[in-house]
Amino acid sequence: MKTHLNCPCGEAITGKDEEDLVEKAQAHLSEVHPGRDYDRDAILFMAY
Numbered sequence: 518m519k520t521h522l523n524c525p526c527g528e529a530i531t532g533k534d535e536e537d538l539v540e541k542a543q544a545h546l547s548e549v550h551p552g553r554d555y556d557r558d559a560i561l562f563m564a565y
Contacts, residue, residue: 519538519561530545
């Protein structure tokens with residue numbers, strides 16, 4: 518299960534499970550990187 522993601526901007530995102538990680542990553546994208554949108558598969562591809 519992947520629960521960590523390092524955004525290229527330097528933000529480390531951690532979730533309790535994959536669903537939580539995807540939600541947090543999408544929230545980060547909308548707040549910090551408006552206009553950038555990644556789906557669940559793309560987020561989990563970058564996660565570890």
